[in-house]
Amino acid sequence: MKTLWIESVGVAGPGLPGWIASQAALSGAQDFVAAPRVEQAPQLLPPNERRRATPAVRLAFAAAEDAIRTAALEPDSLASVFATSEADTGVLHRLCTALAQEAPVLSPTDFHNSVHNAAAGYWSIATGSRQPSSSVSAYDASFCAGLLEAATLAQDQVPAVLLVAYDIRPPAPLHATRPIREAFACALVLSAERRASAVASIDIQSTSEAESPMANPELEHLRQGNPAARALPLLAALASQRAGVVVLRGVGEQRFRVSVAPC
Amino acid sequence: MTPLHITHFTLSSALGAGRDAQLAALQSSRSGLRQAPFGGKPAVGWIGEVAELDRPLPAELSDWECRNNRLALLALQQDDTLSAVARLRERYGSGRIGVFIGTSTAGVHATELAYRDAGAGHALPAWFNYAHTQNCFSPADFVRRVLQLDGVAVAVATACSSSAKVFASASRAIRAGLCDAAIVGGVDSLCLTTLFGFSALQLVSSDMCRPADAQRNGISVGEAAGFVVLETKGPAGGLALLGYGESSDAHHMSSPHPQGEGAIAAMQAALRRAALDPAQIDYINLHGTATPANDAAEDCGVHAVFGDRTPCSSTKGWTGHTLGAAAIAEAVLSLLCIEQGLMPQSLNTRLRDPALRTNILMQPRRVPVRRVLSNSFGFGGSNCSLVLGSVA
Numbered sequence: 001m002k003t004l005w006i007e008s009v010g011v012a013g014p015g016l017p018g019w020i021a022s023q024a025a026l027s028g029a030q031d032f033v034a035a036p037r038v039e040q041a042p043q044l045l046p047p048n049e050r051r052r053a054t055p056a057v058r059l060a061f062a063a064a065e066d067a068i069r070t071a072a073l074e075p076d077s078l079a080s081v082f083a084t085s086e087a088d089t090g091v092l093h094r095l096c097t098a099l100a101q102e103a104p105v106l107s108p109t110d111f112h113n114s115v116h117n118a119a120a121g122y123w124s125i126a127t128g129s130r131q132p133s134s135s136v137s138a139y140d141a142s143f144c145a146g147l148l149e150a151a152t153l154a155q156d157q158v159p160a161v162l163l164v165a166y167d168i169r170p171p172a173p174l175h176a177t178r179p180i181r182e183a184f185a186c187a188l189v190l191s192a193e194r195r196a197s198a199v200a201s202i203d204i205q206s207t208s209e210a211e212s213p214m215a216n217p218e219l220e221h222l223r224q225g226n227p228a229a230r231a232l233p234l235l236a237a238l239a240s241q242r243a244g245v246v247v248l249r250g251v252g253e254q255r256f257r258v259s260v261a262p263c
Numbered sequence: 264m265t266p267l268h269i270t271h272f273t274l275s276s277a278l279g280a281g282r283d284a285q286l287a288a289l290q291s292s293r294s295g296l297r298q299a300p301f302g303g304k305p306a307v308g309w310i311g312e313v314a315e316l317d318r319p320l321p322a323e324l325s326d327w328e329c330r331n332n333r334l335a336l337l338a339l340q341q342d343d344t345l346s347a348v349a350r351l352r353e354r355y356g357s358g359r360i361g362v363f364i365g366t367s368t369a370g371v372h373a374t375e376l377a378y379r380d381a382g383a384g385h386a387l388p389a390w391f392n393y394a395h396t397q398n399c400f401s402p403a404d405f406v407r408r409v410l411q412l413d414g415v416a417v418a419v420a421t422a423c424s425s426s427a428k429v430f431a432s433a434s435r436a437i438r439a440g441l442c443d444a445a446i447v448g449g450v451d452s453l454c455l456t457t458l459f460g461f462s463a464l465q466l467v468s469s470d471m472c473r474p475a476d477a478q479r480n481g482i483s484v485g486e487a488a489g490f491v492v493l494e495t496k497g498p499a500g501g502l503a504l505l506g507y508g509e510s511s512d513a514h515h516m517s518s519p520h521p522q523g524e525g526a527i528a529a530m531q532a533a534l535r536r537a538a539l540d541p542a543q544i545d546y547i548n549l550h551g552t553a554t555p556a557n558d559a560a561e562d563c564g565v566h567a568v569f570g571d572r573t574p575c576s577s578t579k580g581w582t583g584h585t586l587g588a589a590a591i592a593e594a595v596l597s598l599l600c601i602e603q604g605l606m607p608q609s610l611n612t613r614l615r616d617p618a619l620r621t622n623i624l625m626q627p628r629r630v631p632v633r634r635v636l637s638n639s640f641g642f643g644g645s646n647c648s649l650v651l652g653s654v655a
Contacts, residue, residue: 096378099455111460112517116420121643124511132509137399137418145417152435177393251416
């Protein structure tokens with residue numbers, strides 16, 4: 001695969017309130033302090049859509065808007081890949097609860113929010129981007145699958161790609177069957193073209209090396225507890241602003257080595 | 264783009280299991296839609312139901328037990344697909360064949376049943392296996408398991424464009440060296456979520472769906488599973504993916520852009536990748552869901568690119584709208600049309616809407632078909648067009 005260039009990064013997680021505020025903790029320069037994530041209202045959504053946006057969509061937007069904030073590229077020029085293992089389990093719970101009734105009555109808003117690509121749809125409406133957008137899933141390997149999808153898309157006649165990975169904590173009774181602990185999301189703007197604004201390059205290749213853990217036990221706990229947080233070693237490497245290698249777990253036994261070099 | 268050879272394809276739908284059943288239904292103008300209830304609830308419109316999904320999965324696959332995976336297995340058992348993939352494994356190695364599967368609801372029916380069993384406020388029953396049924400990746404993982412593949416795999420879930428976008432993803436993955444060949448396809452099965460969900464949006468017709476009809480008033484929900492093998496090499500004169508185009512509407516979550524602007528962008532991108540002019544497309548398989556809005560918007564878009572010459576039709580009158588498997592179903596039907604020299608008519612259409620300007624066929628044509636464009640447009644404004652054809 002060709003070298004890819006990272007234009008910007010976004011993050012929204014417990015104790016990780018945005019990329020600029022999180023870099024010190026992610027690089028290890030400062031101690032990581034776990035703290036509940038502060039929810040924000042999406043800035044880019046028009047009022048009607050903002051009203052209808054669920055916690056899952058707001059989570060995806062938090063990371064995406066964070067990445068856009070420092071990107072040199074206009075949001076409407078970006079193709080996008082949204083990677084989520086479970087999409088909106090809040091909506092799923094409401095739909096299945098309603099469907100268990102004798103005469104089910106579903107909320108139309110809930111139904112169109114139940115599509116796996118709801119966040120992607122809202123994002124294209126919010127930014128006016130008509131570029132291609134994909135929504136992908138690979139269970140615990142969703143971030144890695146999303147990164148591969150974004151990497152190949154970046155090489156396919158688009159200026160750059162916004163990759164957003166997000167997963168919320170499912171409500172009971174679903175939570176027992178899919179115990180994602182805390183909501184987490186991250187985003188990368190990446191391009192096959194090197195621009196002056198790029199912050200790092202990455203090279204991805206298949207490997208048999210072991211998956212990279214996080215050195216900090218709480219961050220490792222977060223990494224293992226949320227499919228989107230599997231991105232943490234890559235975010236840490238980008239935060240350190242030093243050359244390094246991280247290994248991400250793909251589907252099954254597959255693993256991918258990501259070589260990071262700051263610009 | 265360099266064409267990607269299509270060296271195998273199969274589809275199972277309301278028309279039956281396997282290619283011959285699809286072709287027989289196309290040739291005899293026999294719809295697979297029935298007015299029937301599903302899931303122990305009152306009927307929601309007409310449905311395109313696959314027969315013989317009563318048999319549970321074999322014991323070694325029991326973790327995966329759900330309607331969606333039963334349908335996937337049924338489809339994989341048709342047309343010697345298992346042998347074809349075994350030969351593929353020998354040729355490339357199991358780690359070099361990617362799996363790209365589109366779906367919208369995966370095994371949600373299992374979750375619906377689990378909630379019904381549990382009752383409000385209780386834990387879900389022990390039999391419920393979330394990861395292998397409800398989860399979006401389940402059909403891709405299941406296909407990977409049944410076909411004994413261990414290369415890259417991903418589920419694409421962009422509503423009704425899902426199993427068209429998998430062609431684009433696979434094409435890019437092959438080009439980038441992530442795999443050397445790919446299984447692309449889609450699986451979506453009947454469930455209460457989509458029947459009652461589309462009904463809540465008032466998008467389901469009480470009649471069989473009538474695409475392009477002056478009095479059309481909604482979709483008929485169907486189910487299907489289909490698979491295609493993509494390789495960089497193939498026989499001369501064989502079938503191929505010639506191009507793909509993707510775009511977003513950036514308009515509305517559940518209504519298409521009224522002038523079809525996103526559709527136009529997807530179709531033009533597909534033609535550019537295929538290095539073809541619109542006049543070189545012999546037939547267009549429309550998304551044609553039979554909602555008033557979709558068919559009107561798509562007509563604007565198709566007319567803007569192709570004018571009123573290129574013959575077109577929706578085949579959803581045969582299969583119903585198979586959602587995450589719509590695009591693969593229509594890709595396979597398009598491949599059959601190329602093989603057989605058939606342009607199907609707009610089935611169930613009684614009076615063509617005079618407001619529609621494209622050349623919607625009211626009668627089938629038996630003529631050589633070399634290149635087909637197939638459209639799929641989904642909720643969230645996700646558009647994907649494929650160009651399929653025979654290579655020299």
